Amino acid sequence: MHNFILIEAPTNLGLKQLQPDREPGVNLLPQALRETGLAEQAGISRSINIPAPPYSMELDPESHVRNADAIAAYSRTLGARVKEAVERGTVPVVIGGDCSIIVGNMLGLKSTGGKYALFSMDGHTDYVPPGKSGTAGAAGMGLALITGHGHPKLTDIDNLGPYIQEEHIYSFGNRELYYEDYVELILDSAVNYYDLPSIREQGIDTITASFLNMIKAEQLDGFWIHLDVDILDNEVMPCVDSPNEGGLSYDEWRQTLTPLLASPYFRGINITILDPTMDPDRRYTKEFSRQLVAVLRPLSAEV
Incomplete structure (x- = not known):
């Protein structure tokens, strides 16, 4: 069982505008x-909100990343709250926002002095260094x-x-497979890489078991889950900024999360990229919430 704390991280600084004069709605x-x-409904009684800076498209000339200074400052604040929660023995459920919050979350874990792994559930690799990015948005650079x-x-x-460390990361679910240079970046790294076809070939249970065994073998202190909702099939989750064909079903999503969340090594999770402005009647948002409650509630110590 886990003592959860919900941390709201409503930042959209890591994304480029999809339309002129319309900022990304993931902060909502x-x-x-x-x-x-x-x-x-998930049995989480404690929550905090970390206000985000105003949206900007500013390109930092030193780092070649949009809003680099603001993202760094926000990451420090978020990281401090993650560190505090983990050191108290609570498990953060961090609701973004865009994928740039992974920087603050992993900074927070590193600042505890421990060694951790990351299970990155994402329809993209996010392993793109600034010089290779076409958008200069930190949300697409997280693993790098x-x-x-x-x-x-x-x-x-x-x-x-x-x-x-790269060897302690599992990248799970990429389906942007048509750009060879994009995929080569992560294939040339030490990250453990499983795109959607290899997940279907090797099996979810085999991959999650391998991840948990790696943590034991490497004597790590725990792991974090990065959950970008664009890992889900477009039919059940179309409210994302960079959709690609296919994706996991909710059954496959639960099959992946269930053993990870139940592990005593689980230290926290962040959820990113769902844009409520793309879901005017909240149909998809409500279903996602229901599915998330279904995996969190059975493990909540406060229920």
């Missing part, structure tokens, strides 16, 4: 999930930044970088 996800009653690829503003905050 914490509010949208609050309205579904997520925390109460936390493993030390990029400017120290984001990769070495408080001299703690890299925040995690």
